[in-house]
Structure formats: structure tokens, C-alpha cells
Amino acid sequence: MHGPVATTKGEAIARAEEAAERADALRQRADWLTHAILILGVALFALPIWIVLMGSTHDVATISRGEVPLLPGPYAIENYVAAWTEGSARTTRVPVSAMMLNSFVMAILIAVGKIAISILSAYAVVFFSFPGRMLAFWAIFITLMLPVEVRIFPTFKVVSDLGMINTYAGLIVPLIASATATLLFRQFFLTIPDELVEAAKIDGAGPMRFFQDVVVPLSVTNMAALFVILFVYGWNQYLWPLLITTTGDVETIVIGIVRMIGSEADTDWHLVMATTVLALLPPVAVVILMQRWFVKGLVETEK
Amino acid sequence: MATLELRGIRKSFGDVHVLHGIDLQVAEGEFIVIVGASGCGKSTLLRIVAGLETATEGRVLIGGVDVTRLEPKDRDIAMVFQNYALYPHMSVFDNMAYGLRIRGLPRAEIEQRVRRTAEMLGLGELLRRKPRELSGGQRQRVAMGRAIVREPKLFLFDEPLSNLDAKLRVQMRAEIKRLQRRLGVTSLYVTHDQVEAMTLGDRLVVMNGGRAEQVATPMEVWREPANMYVAGFIGAPAMNFLHGRLCSEGNAVDLRAGCAIALAAPPAGVKDAEVTVGIRPEHVRIVGNGTVGAIPLKVDLVEPLGAESLIHGILPSGEGLTVRASDCSPFAGTTLPVVLPAEHLHLFGEDGRRLRLAHARSATARVRAGA
Numbered sequence: 287m288h289g290p291v292a293t294t295k296g297e298a299i300a301r302a303e304e305a306a307e308r309a310d311a312l313r314q315r316a317d318w319l320t321h322a323i324l325i326l327g328v329a330l331f332a333l334p335i336w337i338v339l340m341g342s343t344h345d346v347a348t349i350s351r352g353e354v355p356l357l358p359g360p361y362a363i364e365n366y367v368a369a370w371t372e373g374s375a376r377t378t379r380v381p382v383s384a385m386m387l388n389s390f391v392m393a394i395l396i397a398v399g400k401i402a403i404s405i406l407s408a409y410a411v412v413f414f415s416f417p418g419r420m421l422a423f424w425a426i427f428i429t430l431m432l433p434v435e436v437r438i439f440p441t442f443k444v445v446s447d448l449g450m451i452n453t454y455a456g457l458i459v460p461l462i463a464s465a466t467a468t469l470l471f472r473q474f475f476l477t478i479p480d481e482l483v484e485a486a487k488i489d490g491a492g493p494m495r496f497f498q499d500v501v502v503p504l505s506v507t508n509m510a511a512l513f514v515i516l517f518v519y520g521w522n523q524y525l526w527p528l529l530i531t532t533t534g535d536v537e538t539i540v541i542g543i544v545r546m547i548g549s550e551a552d553t554d555w556h557l558v559m560a561t562t563v564l565a566l567l568p569p570v571a572v573v574i575l576m577q578r579w580f581v582k583g584l585v586e587t588e589k
Numbered sequence: 590m591a592t593l594e595l596r597g598i599r600k601s602f603g604d605v606h607v608l609h610g611i612d613l614q615v616a617e618g619e620f621i622v623i624v625g626a627s628g629c630g631k632s633t634l635l636r637i638v639a640g641l642e643t644a645t646e647g648r649v650l651i652g653g654v655d656v657t658r659l660e661p662k663d664r665d666i667a668m669v670f671q672n673y674a675l676y677p678h679m680s681v682f683d684n685m686a687y688g689l690r691i692r693g694l695p696r697a698e699i700e701q702r703v704r705r706t707a708e709m710l711g712l713g714e715l716l717r718r719k720p721r722e723l724s725g726g727q728r729q730r731v732a733m734g735r736a737i738v739r740e741p742k743l744f745l746f747d748e749p750l751s752n753l754d755a756k757l758r759v760q761m762r763a764e765i766k767r768l769q770r771r772l773g774v775t776s777l778y779v780t781h782d783q784v785e786a787m788t789l790g791d792r793l794v795v796m797n798g799g800r801a802e803q804v805a806t807p808m809e810v811w812r813e814p815a816n817m818y819v820a821g822f823i824g825a826p827a828m829n830f831l832h833g834r835l836c837s838e839g840n841a842v843d844l845r846a847g848c849a850i851a852l853a854a855p856p857a858g859v860k861d862a863e864v865t866v867g868i869r870p871e872h873v874r875i876v877g878n879g880t881v882g883a884i885p886l887k888v889d890l891v892e893p894l895g896a897e898s899l900i901h902g903i904l905p906s907g908e909g910l911t912v913r914a915s916d917c918s919p920f921a922g923t924t925l926p927v928v929l930p931a932e933h934l935h936l937f938g939e940d941g942r943r944l945r946l947a948h949a950r951s952a953t954a955r956v957r958a959g960a
């Protein structure tokens with residue numbers, strides 16, 4: 287009576303173990319494959335950056351010979367000091383430090399300005415009913431279809447007529463309205479329960495109080511995330527600064543790099559590489575800094 | 590503390606008429622429960638009192654002052670929402686203090702008031718926490734605390750207990766009642782739970798389709814429902830309704846189920862008419878076989894509830910009848926003789942309104958005298 291039962295039970299256990307082993311093996315193989323793909327991806331993205339980083343530590347001759355150095359060279363400090371303080375004297379007058387400052391001011395003001403304007407317009411569109419509300423919303427929505435590149439000539443005409451060429455204002459103001467950010471804030475505001483708005487009304491909070499005491503604190507995470515995106519967007523602006531900066535005074539780093547690469551022959555490649563590395567740093571710093579913020583935000587908010 | 594008066598409140602959202610003229614007088618310190626099925630306009634009415642919604646027609650008076658056109662913040666009311674609506678980024682303390690800060694109270698007084706209220710609600714230990722670090726019951730208390738700390742003229746509650754589990758709900762129900770007694774603040778409480786309504790309210794407003802069907806004390810509503818809607822809505826399990834015909838003298842009713850019941854007194858002014866006879870399941874009497882005037886009830890389903898059983902059966906007329914019996918638990922398929930005692934019958938005219946019976950009045954009178 288017991289015999290056959292025990293056997294079948296034993297068999298079943300053995301079979302289950304076998305299956306478990308097979309599953310483990312399969313899982314290991316899957317792990318291996320996943321890692322291979324990820325490593326390949328990282329290499330694809332990281333290799334150019336690595337080359338730039340290494341290139342910035344060699345002298346101009348090495349790179350001009352057409353070598354692609356994959357190991358650090360001895361000229362790191364000299365190259366970076368030269369780039370930071372003088373820049374590539376052959377093509378621009380402005381040292382990298384000044385261009386970095388221009389880029390930084392532009393990126394910060396664009397990011398902050400975009401957030402400030404879009405959060406206010408989203409607030410108006412979501413929490414107030416006024417005549418033409420939907421019209422306003424659609425007007426904002428439609429500008430999504432008109433990025434700077436599309437409206438560049440009329441914008442340029444307006445800015446130049448206003449005498450804003452070669453000014454920070456000319457660089458920043460035309461880029462500062464953001465339909466995307468407005469829509470993102472709108473989506474977020476729509477998730478704020480009506481009861482919260484009503485509770486605040488009963489507590490006696492007027493629209494500005496509610497904005498400052500409830501809406502802004504609840505939006506901090508979104509603002510941090512947007513700030514990162516918009517800072518990088520501002521930092522990487524190319525076409526508009528290219529048009530609007532005709533002298534070195536407000537030239538941004540991205541434009542600077544392009545102007546450094548004059549003709550193939552007389553480019554200071556070592557300086558270009560060092561400048562590129564320097565230009566990478568602020569966005570990276572912002573991402574790392576803000577990441578701590580919004581990871582914290584993601585963990586802490588909710589309900 | 591203040592009185593509240595609603596005069597002919599109507600509300601339409603475009604073409605949708607939600608409230609059709611609500612009148613209500615609330616005395617100082619009274620606890621009024623607004624009860625009704627989902628979608629009957631309870632919340633809308635409460636929001637009109639709060640000032641979150643404007644009435645299409647009618648006036649709202651708080652403490653004798655017409656507040657119809659005032660903003661919520663100028664009405665001196667506090668409201669507890671179903672989902673609590675706590676500020677998620679503020680601590681319990683700040684949640685409770687926010688309204689006081691906006692009113693510009695001195696810091697020391699805010700501190701003192703919040704602490705006192707928190708102690709009263711057993712929240713003393715939790716003041717530093719954020720709402721998400723609280724259980725549902727604790728959040729509910731914070732929402733109550735936020736209302737209490739303001740010391741308003743009027744408390745408004747919109748189904749504040751419906752997100753809690755059954756046990757906690759019973760506990761909080763008692764607590765709300767005690768608090769309201771102690772603070773003596775005039776309160777308006779919306780619920781669709783009739784047990785909450787019966788236990789909490791000094792008076793009930795039973796609403797149906799945007800109308801107040803009856804405004805009376807819980808016992809009055811239960812004992813003398815104004816119409817069939819109220820009769821069917823209040824009381825669980827619901828009242829049985831049977832077809833009947835009032836005889837030509839008006840002093841007896843012929844049930845379609847096959848028996849005549851003599852009434853102690855004819856209903857005023859109605860004779861020889863179709864009526865609906867209502868009887869609560871707990872009032873149907875199960876009698877011995879062969880009792881004169883008994884109706885055979887064919888048992889269809891028996892639901893034991895522990896101390897009692899609910900017996901669902903079919904009368905000879907095909908009408909269903911539910912009986913609540915404490916000492917009888919028959920098998921399905923058997924036949925039980927039942928009697929409908931005349932003193933417990935409710936008669937409703939063809940328009941569904943209650944027909945006043947002479948004995949019903951005297952029954953109430955007796956209870957009042959006894960109380």
C-alpha cells in the first residue's frame with residue numbers, strides 16, 4: 287500500500303527538482319544574454335565619450351596624425367587650463383569659461399522661466415473657469431506644433447527689430463514659453479483631487495495661497511524632473527543661439543565648439559576635446575544633483 | 590453654534606434638475622442626517638450649504654444671516670470629506686493648523702488649539718506624521734480634527750465613514766456622536782447608510798430624487814414613514830408591500846393575498862379604494878396551524894442570521910413576503926401560517942403617500958406618554 291505511493295511521490299519530487307534545475311539554467315542563460323546586450327549598449331554610448339576624454343589628454347600632434355588614443359596621455363592639465371582660460375585662439379576670442387557662463391545663464395533662465403510660466407498657465411487652465419479657457423488651452427496645445435525651428439524667421443525678425451540681438455534676453459525670451467511643460471503640469475494638476483481644492487477653499491485659502499501652499503509643494507517632484515530636462519534642452523540649444531549671437535559676448539559653449547572646428551587642418555583638436563568634456567559637466571552635474579531630489583520626491587510623496 | 594435654514598433650494602446642472610426645492614430648519618446644536626440612495630442629491634445639497642456650489646434658486650441662512658452669496662471661507666463652516674482631503678505634504682499638525690494660520694490667529698493660540706483638539710481625538714502622538722503615514726481611521730480623525738479645531742458655526746460631513754472597515758465605522762460613529770454632543774455644534778451629516786442615519790441623527794432628512802420625502806426623528810421615520818419610498822428605504826430588511834383594497838366602510842382592508850384585516854379606525858377620508866399595505870418583516874407573526882385568519886406562506890428561502898432568521902416566502906397571491914423570526918427556522922418548501930397584526934399595518938394610497946390611521950396616532954401617543 288505504502289510502496290507505490292512512496293515511489294510516485296519520490297518520482298514526483300525528482301521530476302520537480304529536474305524541472306527546477308532546468309529553469310535555473312534557463313534563467314542563467316537569460317541573465318547572461320541580458321547582460322551582454324546591456325554591456326553592448328553601454329559601450330555604444332560610452333565609447334565616443336571615452337575617446338573624447340582620452341583625446342583631451344594628448345597634444346595636438348597626436349590627434350592630427352589621425353590617431354585615436356584609447357589611453358590617457360600626459361597633457362591633461364595643460365589642455366584643460368588652456369581651454370578654460372584662453373580657448374582656441376585661432377577661431378574665437380572668448381575663453382571657454384566665459385562661454386560656459388553664457389550657456390549656464392541661458393540654460394538656468396530657460397529652465398526656470400519655462401517652469402514658472404508653464405506652471406502658472408497650467409494653474410489657470412486647470413483651476414479656474416473663465417471665458418475662453420478651452421481656447422487658451424488649445425492655443426497652448428497648438429504651439430506644440432510650432433517649435434523654434436519652424437518659426438525661426440519671424441522670431442528672428444521680431445527679436446532683431448526689438449534690438450535684442452547679442453543679448454541674453456534675445457537668447458532666452460523666444461525660447462521661454464513651453465507648451466510641453468504646460469501640458470505636463472496640466473496633467474499633474476488634473477490628478478489633484480477636487481476635494482483638496484475644496485478643503486482649501488473652506489480653510490479660507492485664496493487662489494494664490496492655494497498655489498503657494500498646496501500646488502507648488504505638491505509639484506516639487508515634477509518641477510525637479512522638468513528642470514533637468516529643460517536645463518539640458520537649454521544647454522544644448524544650437525540653432526537659435528547660432529543666429530542670435532554674432533559676436534563673442536553672449537556666445538554659448540555649443541556654438542563655441544562648432545566655431546572652434548574651423549577647417550580640418552588648423553583645428554586645435556586637443557582643445558576641442560577638452561572643451562567638449564567641460565561642456566558635458568554642467569548637465570551631468572544637474573542630472574546627478576536633481577536625481578537625488580526627485581528620487582527623494584518619488585519615495586516621499588504619494589497620497 | 591448657530592441655526593441653519595434652507596429655503597426652497599433648487600439646483601440644476603444645465604438641463605439636469607438635481608434638487609427640487611428643499612426646505613429645512615435646523616435648531617442650534619442639532620444633528621441632522623441627510624440620507625438617501627446614491628445620486629439623489631445629498632452631496633449637492635451639502636455643497637450648497639458649504640458654498641462650494643451655488644443654488645440655482647433659494648436661500649441659505651446660517652445663524653439667521655443670509656449667506657447664499659458668500660464664499661465658503663466667509664460662512665464659518667467646516668467640512669469633513671469622504672476621502673478626507675488632507676494636504677498630503679503637510680504634517681498632521683499643519684493640516685489642522687492651516688485654516689487657523691490663514692485666519693491669522695496668533696501662533697501660540699494655534700499651537701494650543703491644535704494640541705487640545707489632537708488630545709481630544711487621541712492624535713497627540715501623531716502630530717509630526719504625514720497623512721500617508723497614518724491608517725485610514727487615523728486620517729479620518731485628522732480630518733475631523735481639522736474641522737473641530739476651527740470651532741465653526743456648522744459642521745458638514747459628507748459620508749465621512751464610508752472608507753472605513755465595518756468595525757471601525759461603528760466605533761467612529763459612536764465617537765462622532767459623542768463629540769458632537771460635547772461640542773454642541775450644529776451638524777449636517779450625509780450618508781447612504783441607514784444604520785448611521787438612525788443612530789446619529791436627532792432628525793433625518795430622507796431624500797429621493799432631489800426631494801426631501803420626510804424630515805423627522807429617526808423613530809418617527811421608522812414608525813410612521815410619510816410614503817412608500819421612505820417606508821422601503823428605512824428599515825432592514827425592507828418593509829413588505831402587499832396589494833389590498835379598502836372596503837366601502839373604510840374600516841377593513843381586503844388583501845389580495847386572501848384575508849381581510851379589520852382596522853381599529855378608518856383612514857381619514859378614504860374608502861373603497863386600492864391601497865398598498867406595508868408591514869415590516871419583524872411585525873409579521875407566525876402562528877400555529879389552524880389559526881383563524883392566518884395566511885399560508887410558502888417558504889422559499891431561509892437566511893439564518895444567528896439570533897434570528899429571515900424567512901422569504903410566497904403568499905397565495907404570488908406576492909413575496911419576508912418575515913424576521915427569532916424562534917423559528919423552517920425548511921424551504923414548507924408552509925407557515927402567518928398573521929399580519931392590524932396595529933402594525935401601514936396603508937399607502939395610490940399616490941404612495943401614507944394614509945393616516947387613527948390607531949397609529951394613538952400608538953405614537955402611547956409611546957410618547959411612556960417615554
Ligand SMILES: Nc1ncnc2c1ncn2[C@@H]1O[C@H](COP(=O)(O)OP(=O)(O)OP(=O)(O)O)[C@@H](O)[C@H]1O
Pocket residue numbers: 602605607625626627628629630631632633634781
Ligand atoms: N457638476 C455636475 N454636473 C452635472 N451633474 C451633476 C454634477 N454634480 C452632480 N450631478 C448630478 O447630480 C445628481 C446628484 O449628485 P450628488 O453627488 O448630490 O448625489 P449623492 O446623493 O451625493 O450621491 P452619492 O450617495 O452617490 O454620493 C447626480 O445625478 C449627479 O449625476
Ligand SMILES: [Mg+2]
Pocket residue numbers: 631632633747
Ligand atoms: Mg455624495
